[in-house]
Amino acid sequence: xxxxxxxxxxxxxxxxxxxxxxxxxxxxxxxxxxxxxxxxxxxxxxxxxxxxxxxxxxxxxxxxxxxxxxxxxxxxxxxxxxxxxxxxxxxxxxxxxxxxxxxxxxxxxxxxxxxxxxxxxxxxxxxxxxxxxxxxxxxxxxxxxxxxxxxxxxxxxxxxxxxxxxxxxxxxxxxxxxxxxxxxxxxxxxxxxxxxxxxxxxxxxxxxxxxxxxxxxxxxxxxxxxxxxxxxxxxxxxxxxxxxxxxxxxxxxxxxxxxxxxxxxxxxxxxxxxxxxxxxxxxxxxxxxxxxxxxxxxxx
Amino acid sequence: xxxxxxxxxxxxxxxxxxxxxxxxxxxxxxxxxxxxxxxxxxxxxxxxxxxxxxxxxxxxxxxxxxxxxxxxxxxxxxxxxxxxxxxxxxxxxxxxxxxxxxxxxxxxxxxxxxxxxxxxxxxxxxxxxxxxxxxxxxxxxxxxxxxxxxxxxxxxxxxxxxxxxxxxxxxxxxxxxxxxxxxxxxxxxxxxxxxxxxxxxxxxxxxxxxxxxxxxxxxxxxxxxxxxxxxxxxxxxxxxxxxxxxxxxxxxxxxxxxxxxxxxxxxxxxxxxxxxxxxx
Numbered sequence: 019x020x021x022x023x024x025x026x027x028x029x030x031x032x033x034x035x036x037x038x039x040x041x042x043x044x045x046x047x048x049x050x051x052x053x054x055x056x057x058x059x060x061x062x063x064x065x066x067x068x069x070x071x072x073x074x075x076x077x078x079x080x081x082x083x084x085x086x087x088x089x090x091x092x093x094x095x096x097x098x099x100x101x102x103x104x105x106x107x108x109x110x111x112x113x114x115x116x117x118x119x120x121x122x123x124x125x126x127x128x129x130x131x132x133x134x135x136x137x138x139x140x141x142x143x144x145x146x147x148x149x150x151x152x153x154x155x156x157x158x159x160x161x162x163x164x165x166x167x168x169x170x171x172x173x174x175x176x177x178x179x180x181x182x183x184x185x186x187x188x189x190x191x192x193x194x195x196x197x198x199x200x201x202x203x204x205x206x207x208x209x210x211x212x213x214x215x216x217x218x219x220x221x222x223x224x225x226x227x228x229x230x231x232x233x234x235x236x237x238x239x240x241x242x243x244x245x246x247x248x249x250x251x252x253x254x255x256x257x258x259x260x261x262x263x264x265x266x267x268x269x270x271x272x273x274x275x276x277x278x279x280x281x282x283x284x285x286x287x288x289x290x291x292x293x294x295x296x297x298x299x300x301x302x303x304x305x306x307x308x309x310x311x312x313x314x315x316x317x318x
Numbered sequence: 319x320x321x322x323x324x325x326x327x328x329x330x331x332x333x334x335x336x337x338x339x340x341x342x343x344x345x346x347x348x349x350x351x352x353x354x355x356x357x358x359x360x361x362x363x364x365x366x367x368x369x370x371x372x373x374x375x376x377x378x379x380x381x382x383x384x385x386x387x388x389x390x391x392x393x394x395x396x397x398x399x400x401x402x403x404x405x406x407x408x409x410x411x412x413x414x415x416x417x418x419x420x421x422x423x424x425x426x427x428x429x430x431x432x433x434x435x436x437x438x439x440x441x442x443x444x445x446x447x448x449x450x451x452x453x454x455x456x457x458x459x460x461x462x463x464x465x466x467x468x469x470x471x472x473x474x475x476x477x478x479x480x481x482x483x484x485x486x487x488x489x490x491x492x493x494x495x496x497x498x499x500x501x502x503x504x505x506x507x508x509x510x511x512x513x514x515x516x517x518x519x520x521x522x523x524x525x526x527x528x529x530x531x532x533x534x535x536x537x538x539x540x541x542x543x544x545x546x547x548x549x550x551x552x553x554x555x556x557x558x559x560x561x562x563x564x565x566x567x568x569x570x571x572x573x574x575x576x577x578x579x580x581x582x583x584x585x586x587x588x589x590x591x592x593x594x595x596x597x598x
Contacts, residue, residue, distance in 0.1 A: 025532075025584055026584070027532050028532040028557055029557055030558065096378075101587070107456070114528070114586070115528075116586050117584040117586045119586070120585075307390065307393065307395075307396065
C-alpha cells in the first residue's frame, strides 16, 4: 500500500489517498471506490479483489484505490465533511485549489491507466442491481459486457459530467466504466461480491489475470427506452413486494404506498412491462414523485 | 417593467430573506405610486431555512444545483421548475443571498461576464463591488443562470443577520428600482447621493488567498479593509500548541471582500478574497 497524496489536517492526523498496486507493465487498470464516504459496497469489493490479486501472477498493472473520501467515511457523510463539498464534482481538480480540488487532481494523476473503473453504491434510499453504465457504443461497451454484471446500461451522452471522475477520465481519452451496486450507507454483501467478481472478469478479459473467474450473467443489457421508471404519486410509507433482480410481468405489483399511520393502502405501483427489477426504493418514507423502482427489459 | 426579487434558495442565507422583507415593507408604503410590478419571493426553501442548512432536508440536495428543475420530478426539482416558470417573463431577476456560511463578505453584486447591461444596473445597488464573473462548471444548474441579465446580491456573515447589511442591500434594490423608473423618488428612504458607487471588476482582479497549512485561521482584517502588498491578512495557528504555522499576506493592493470566519482550515482552504481596485 502506498500513499499517493496527503493533506495535513488541522487537529493532527492527516488525509491520505492510499493506493494498492499489483503487477507491472501493460495493460493497466485503475479501480476506485469510496469517492462518496457513505458508499461502502465498493470498498468491500476492492478488498475482495485485493485478496485475489495478492496471490496471482499478473501480466499488467492493477491499481486499487478503495477509499478516496476517508474523512467522509469516518463521519458517515457522502461529501467531504469540511465544507460539505462533493469530491465527485471537483474534477479535473487543482493542485493549488481547495482541499477537494487537490484530492481530485491527485486522484486523476494516481489513476493514469488504460482502463478506469469507478465503483459506487446507490444513494442510501435506493438499492441497485449491480450495473455498469457506459456510452451507447464503443470499446467501453465491450469492456462492460466482459465484466459480466447483471446489468449493462448504455446511455446516450454518457460522458457524465466533466466535473465527475468518470467524465474527467473520458475527457482524457481513457476507457472509463461507471459501476453502481447495492444500497448506500450499508454493506450489501451480495452486490459487493458481484461487483468484485466483475472486476476480476474485466482483468481476465484484458489478459492481466490469467485465472478465469466464474462467469457472470447479464440479465439486462439495456438502454433508456427499455427501462420503466416508477415514481410515487403521493407521499407515504413504501412497502415493496419485489426486490432487485426479480423478474416481473406486466401488472405485477412492485409495491404499495401506504398511510404512515394506519397502513391504509394509498397507491399500488405495478410493472408496465415484462422485465427485471434493476432499482428499488429501500428507504420506506417517501415524498411525492420520488423514484420507487426501475424495471428493464430482460434477456431471456 | 417587471422585477423579481428572490431570496432563500438555500437555507443558510437568512440575510437575503431579511432583505426581501425589508424591500417589501418599503414598497408597501408607496405601492400606489409604483410603475411596474415587483414580485418578491422571500424564502424559496423554507424547509432548509427552518434548519439553517444549505440543502433541502431529507433529499439532501442543494436547490441551487437543481435548476431548471423537472416538472415531474421530486419536490426540490418541482420547486425549481415552478420557480423558473413563475419568473419567466420578468425583465430583471435579482437573487439576494447572504454570505457563504464560513465567511464574512462585503456587500457585492455578481453578474455574468460580458453582460454589460446587468453590470450597469448592478452599479446602482449600493454595493462595494460589481463582480463581472465567468460562469463556473456548476453555473448552468443555478437559478440565475436561467435568466440572462440576472443580478446576485451578497453580503454580511454566513448564516447570520448583520446589522447594517440588510438595510444597505434593501437600499440598493430600491435605488435600482428607482433607476428603472419602477419606484418614484419619494419611495426612497435615503438620499440618492448616499448610495455607494462601486467599481466593476473581473475575475482577473479577484484573488483567492488560500492557506498552505492546516490549523485555526485568525483574521487581522474585516471586509472592505484596504490592503497593500505585504499587509497581513491573518495567521494560521496550530490548535494543539498554539504556534504560528503560517502568516498570510496580501500580494496586491486593493480591498478585502471576504474573510473566513469559520476558523478550522485544511491546506488549500480559502481564507480570504481580495479585489484589486483602483480606490484600494
